[in-house]
Amino acid sequence: MSGRPLIVTMGDPAGVGPEIIAKAWPILATPPGPLAPVTSFAVIGDGDVLAALGAPVQQIFSPSEAAAVFSRAIPVLHHPAPAPVTPGQPDPRNAVAVADWIERTVDLVISGEGSGVVTAPIAKAPMYASGFRFPGHTEFIAELTADMPFSGTRGPVMMLTAKDLRACLVTIHVAIDQLPELVTAERVMRVARVVHESMKRDFGIQAPRLAMAALNPHAGEGGSIGLQEIEILRPAAASLRAEGLNITDPLPADTLFHDEARARYDAVVCLYHDQALIPVKTLDFWGGVNATLGLPIVRTSPDHGTGFDIAGKGVARADSFIAAVRLASEMAAARATR
Ligand SMILES: NC(=O)c1ccc[n+]([C@@H]2O[C@H](COP(=O)([O-])OP(=O)(O)OC[C@H]3O[C@@H](n4cnc5c(N)ncnc54)[C@H](O)[C@@H]3O)[C@@H](O)[C@H]2O)c1
Numbered sequence: 001m002s003g004r005p006l007i008v009t010m011g012d013p014a015g016v017g018p019e020i021i022a023k024a025w026p027i028l029a030t031p032p033g034p035l036a037p038v039t040s041f042a043v044i045g046d047g048d049v050l051a052a053l054g055a056p057v058q059q060i061f062s063p064s065e066a067a068a069v070f071s072r073a074i075p076v077l078h079h080p081a082p083a084p085v086t087p088g089q090p091d092p093r094n095a096v097a098v099a100d101w102i103e104r105t106v107d108l109v110i111s112g113e114g115s116g117v118v119t120a121p122i123a124k125a126p127m128y129a130s131g132f133r134f135p136g137h138t139e140f141i142a143e144l145t146a147d148m149p150f151s152g153t154r155g156p157v158m159m160l161t162a163k164d165l166r167a168c169l170v171t172i173h174v175a176i177d178q179l180p181e182l183v184t185a186e187r188v189m190r191v192a193r194v195v196h197e198s199m200k201r202d203f204g205i206q207a208p209r210l211a212m213a214a215l216n217p218h219a220g221e222g223g224s225i226g227l228q229e230i231e232i233l234r235p236a237a238a239s240l241r242a243e244g245l246n247i248t249d250p251l252p253a254d255t256l257f258h259d260e261a262r263a264r265y266d267a268v269v270c271l272y273h274d275q276a277l278i279p280v281k282t283l284d285f286w287g288g289v290n291a292t293l294g295l296p297i298v299r300t301s302p303d304h305g306t307g308f309d310i311a312g313k314g315v316a317r318a319d320s321f322i323a324a325v326r327l328a329s330e331m332a333a334a335r336a337t338r
């Protein structure tokens with residue numbers, strides 16, 4: 001394997017992260033077949049946790065060593081977890097190390113030693129208990145890359161994608177009763193600009209077609225079921241079209257995701273977490289990917305979490321992690337060819 005490796009963070013070592021990495025590696029390390037060629041990756045985390053799963057692990061000391069190792073072992077930049085790791089039982093003492101692994105990973109991509117970041121799942125509660133002050137990876141990685149030069153509208157924007165659906169979020173981990181306050185024209189327009197630019201930068205779509213989801217049932221039914229479409233969303237869409245974006249007026253969300261509807265757009269701007277994630281994870285839970293748009297670096301993640309209820313049982317599926325690695329590889333390649 002040639003080229004700079006992706007850098008993978010192990011995520012919470014008590015979750016399914018180590019297991020899905022170990023299961024994905026032999027699939028991704030085989031010479032590329034009909035699927036898109038995959039670059040190599042190096043893992044930042046506790047190599048002993050991977051080795052305990054029976055995976056062939058090779059400690060490396062620089063990402064540049066990963067390509068030579070990748071065909072026969074999982075290259076690991078070893079940073080031990082401070083507390084014993086028990087699958088299914090997260091330990092806040094290890095959460096501090098998890099945050100450190102993420103930071104080290106981003107630093108290697110900022111320095112140009114890695115081509116992009118793939119993050120195995122973290123669990124928010126133990127991270128918060130350890131003092132982690134971000135809602136999740138998305139905001140943390142945006143903070144870590146805030147000083148990097150970036151030509152375009154800066155994110156972060158969370159995008160969940162599966163099959164032909166790319167659903168991008170205006171709000172992420174907020175309570176539903178906060179939506180009337182948070183769904184503003186400014187926020188919607190910034191997200192739409194990030195998505196438009198990312199379709200070109202990261203996906204090679206030169207004339208992106210965007211759809212916008214309405215907030216209220218039946219897009220507010222002419223104002224009789226809410227006013228956000230009339231007062232906020234339609235004016236925002238009109239302003240974006242005046243800027244040159246190809247974006248619809250707010251459309252009823254319940255008819256945005258069937259096969260024919262999805263064929264009419266390249267990405268959809270959704271207003272809240274489950275409005276985007278339910279259709280994506282329903283369409284293909286096992287193949288869905290979480291990507292962060294609008295950052296100076298590429299970052300993807302599986303669409304699932306730490307799966308503490310199954311960690312250590314050998315039943316975790318690596319499909320979504322494999323899809324996340326493939327997508328990061330494709331996004332990095334698209335950026336490299338611009
Ligand atoms: N990318 C991420 O870091 C990420 C994504 C989603 C959720 N989370 C976090 O993970 C923690 C647990 O979240 P949750 O319980 O809502 O969702 P989850 O995805 O961890 O688990 C939901 C269900 O899916 C199953 N599952 C998850 N991954 C699987 C896999 N690879 N193979 C087979 N089955 C799998 C689990 O066993 C569980 O039954 C939370 O703290 C959440 O915030 C992190």
Ligand SMILES: N[C@H](C(=O)O)[C@H](O)COP(=O)(O)O
Binds near residue numbers: 135303
């Ligand atoms: N909402 C995300 C999902 O369900 O996939 C998840 O919480 C991950 O968020 P971060 O990538 O910001 O950690």
